Amino acid sequence: MAFEFFKGFGVTFSHMFRKVITTDYPFKPPVSAPRYHGRHILNRHPDGLEKCIGCELCAWACPADAIYVEGGDNTEEQRFSPGERYAKTYQINYTRCIFCGLCIEACPTRSLTMSNEYELARDSRQDLIFTKEQLLAPLLPGMEQPPHPMRLGDSEKDYYVGALTNPGTSAGAERAPWAEASQVDGSEPTGVTL
Numbered sequence: 001m002a003f004e005f006f007k008g009f010g011v012t013f014s015h016m017f018r019k020v021i022t023t024d025y026p027f028k029p030p031v032s033a034p035r036y037h038g039r040h041i042l043n044r045h046p047d048g049l050e051k052c053i054g055c056e057l058c059a060w061a062c063p064a065d066a067i068y069v070e071g072g073d074n075t076e077e078q079r080f081s082p083g084e085r086y087a088k089t090y091q092i093n094y095t096r097c098i099f100c101g102l103c104i105e106a107c108p109t110r111s112l113t114m115s116n117e118y119e120l121a122r123d124s125r126q127d128l129i130f131t132k133e134q135l136l137a138p139l140l141p142g143m144e145q146p147p148h149p150m151r152l153g154d155s156e157k158d159y160y161v162g163a164l165t166n167p168g169t170s171a172g173a174e175r176a177p178w179a180e181a182s183q184v185d186g187s188e189p190t191g192v193t194l
């Protein structure tokens with residue numbers, strides 16, 4: 001009996017001197033791994049135009065049916081992206097998303113990427129359906145809020161040739177210190193801890 005007693009407390013004592021793995025959340029949120037699959041971002045070209053062309057490939061690739069895209073036609077007066085089409089409506093339903101990343105693999109323009117943001121708890125299901133305005137990357141200095149004409153060239157090719165050396169806003173942009181300040185559309189900066 002006495003042996004069982006000391007054996008039980010032995011387990012407790014052996015844990016008392018181990019390294020503490022609990023974190024002081026939410027005051028000191030743990031830093032996620034660099035390639036952690038968190039909240040999505042819809043990126044922009046360096047002039048502020050949207051990279052999304054409303055092709056719906058991400059929606060078709062999604063195994064959880066979490067993405068809804070409705071394409072629209074760009075016109076010379078109302079241009080949101082280079083080329084013919086843009087995403088008139090774009091939504092991701094985070095009650096469905098399993099963060100598998102298949103959507104970002106399918107995206108032909110590297111418009112859709114994933115950030116490290118994991119603080120996605122909301123009070124209602126409705127709030128977990130993120131709209132295009134919430135998903136769009138904030139404007140960097142030098143970028144202009146669409147709609148506006150193409151600034152990088154006369155055709156959409158000018159946006160894609162050499163794009164890797166001038167990538168515009170890319171994954172993780174929303175965690176940058178300027179993200180909150182440059183949220184120009186008046187929307188809430190989507191629960192980001194900066």
Ligand code: SF4
Nearest residue numbers: 062097098100101103
């Ligand atoms: S990460 Fe996976 S589940 Fe979530 S929207 Fe993309 S494809 Fe769908």
Ligand code: SF4
Nearest residue numbers: 052053055056058107
């Ligand atoms: S995010 Fe990419 S795959 Fe999805 S509609 Fe836009 S361009 Fe197409």
